[in-house]
Amino acid sequence: MGRTNSTYRDLLRATEERWHPYRRALRRHDQDHFDRLFEHARAHADAAGYLNHQSVEVRILVSVVLEQEKRIDDLESTVEELAVSLTLR
Template sequence: MGRTIPSANQYLIQEQESFSRFRRALRRSDQLALDELFAAARKHAAALSYASHALPFEVALLSMLLEEHKEVMRLRQLIEAQSHQENG
């Protein structure tokens, strides 16, 4: 029988587990941040399945970066809205 290819979610879980020693070496606050990054990557598991041209971990990193950038954009909009309220 052939080997089964793990689903995107399974792959992300395996990757997170492979970083367990790295995670243990981090401070608690950094451990929580790393956990959140992997959670962010899981939000894009479907996209990971379709990105067959790239290495799966590259897509996971891009997914993490995408979520972080969305947060930066949200915060920029919030700051801009507050700035408009103060000036207008």
Template structure:
């Protein structure tokens, strides 16, 4: 990877370029979601690059899944912090 083979980041950038027509066809809110998926994939690109596989899509999808799992866990922690016990009115 590097001098003779494209790096994972190079492949991710090329993939993003290839998918621009798809992105442009999305309405604005969904375009933002698409962009966020690319941010997630970029955030874990070092780990995906270490996988060093010919299959580019799997590390991309696993990277996105890991980041989404992080977000789910953070949201769950916030929900756990919320007191959901209903208050009992004094009689």
């Protein structure tokens, strides 16, 4: 017997296709940032597949927020390291 529910990866692909007209309307430099959001969503596909939520968009947004949180943490660490190195001079 086959699966009755679509996989998260299938739903993600379909969502990205639905958003394609929006992407196409963005300025060229914004399209790259938009694409990166879906890269974040794909990076956490295994975890998102475990979340049995009705809305695929919620899973996508949590993945995006997680990646942005990691990036903020990295940037804060870099700023802190720079601040320490400047005070040692």
